[in-house]
Amino acid sequence: MKATQLFDAAVKALMPPSVAVQPVALDLKQLGDDIFAGLLADDEAERMEGDDRRHLQTPKERAQWRDLVDVPPATQMGMSSDHSYAYGELLPVFEDEFRAAYARRDPKIVYPETNIALKERGIYLSKSSSEFQKAALVVLEAHVRAYEAMGKRQRGEIIPTPVVTKQSTEELGPRLTEALASWAAGGSAHNAKKPNSNTVTEAEQAVRYFTELHGDLRLGEITREKAREFRDAVAKVPSALPRGLRKLPLPELLKRDLSDRTPRAATTVNKIVQILGGIVSRAEREGFLDRVPGFANPFGKAIRFSIDAHQTRRRHFEKSDLKAIFESPVYADNERPAGGGGEAAFWFPLIGLLSGMRLDEIAQLRLCDLRQDEDTQRWYFDIDRTGGRSTKTSSSIRHVPLHRELKRIGLLKYRESLLKGGASFERVANARGHLVAAAFEIAPRARRQLG
Secondary structure (H helix, E strand, O other), X not given: XXXXXXXXXXXXXXXXXXXXXXXXXXXXXXXXXXXXXXXXXXXXXHHHHOOOHHHHOOHHHHHOOOOOOXXXXXXXXOOOHHHHHXXXXXXXXXXXXXXXXXXXXXXXXXXXXXXXXXXXXXXXXXXXXXXXXXXXXXXXXXXHHHHHHHHHHHOOOOOOOOOOOOOOXXXXXXXXXXXXXXXHHOXXXXXXXXXXXXXXHHHHHHXXXXXXXXXXXXXXXXXXXXXXXXXXXXXXXXXXXXXXXXXXXXXXXXXXXXXXXXXXXXXXXXXXXXXXHHHHHHHHHOOOXXXXXXXXXXXXXXXXXXXXXXXXXXXXXXXXXXXXXXXXXXXXXXXOOHHHOOOHHHHHHHHHHHHOOOHXXXXXXXXXXXXXXXXXXXXXXXXXOHHHOOOOOHHHOEEEEOOHHHHHHOHHHHHHHHHHOOOOOOOOOOOOOOOOOOOOOOHHHHXXXXX
């Protein structure tokens, strides 16, 4: 239905001159005032926020290059001197272009802005219609007035920003919690992608933190400034919280002295921001933000932390680590702790060591996922999403060859014993009788073979 409505609107906008256009109720003065106010509001934001160098580079990083000019720190508002200079060089260029066009009464230069402004008001006109031409001339006049005012600001004169016409709540899009529900539901079509339960839980936590900090805002009300405040607040929350602090609202949590606890990693904070960005992106794709002028996802890459790749590089197990694992009571004394899942405590580390699979992939293995190729007769683990299983990415769906050591130790015999013992072939990994469950006659022999 949405696609059909957009197509009909496009047809109306491209109507040829021979087609009669119905008169529309359009307040031209209000249109011009809104355009003027919006341009000055954008100019004020540019001057207050400055450029993104203060967010993309730390002072320490910039200090490595002596020729770089100083920029204000992220905690300080305002433009840097070189940004102000470059911005001031552009303003008269644009002003001259708009003035020359207005002198000719030729509004083609603002056709795109006019079209956007009319669509925001639910009005679709042919560019050749007299109504569109009148509206475009008003928009052009507003640009001339606005750039003249911006030039005065550049000279230090005090030019207040008029109050922009408030949009209705419907025009600001859904609330963040509503967008979360839509995102979690996924698409209604067959095979449409739907986030897994773990991702939904993470998203719910991120939305809870945001609403506790800023309230349940509509997406059109969330600015990049609010997104940065959220990012910085989440970064102060420790990576692990005791039970008594987990349910505290974010503002209350930040009042506590948490200096003795390990702070969250930048990658974790970026992941939280990325999840919110994904929720907003889906709302954009569904057309919920079409009526928000100039909307840009506030949780985009620009507000994420830069990551030190050297610090985040995964560390391999040392020999001492592997020795500690494989000399544990599970292997040395044939112990099977209940907290380790019984026989899973034995097979889990071995499959992880000799397959390279992720732990969650191993945990989801079923007996039917250890298969033999009909042509080559080679055994392999079948990693896919059948039976309600999940994978980290689409590229994670693959076949992992069975390592010869796992075969020598007795994994295939273990699998056969489970089947003979009555285990279901389709049973999932965390059920009794799965691939990493008990096979007592195999484990001692495998332990002796490991030496």
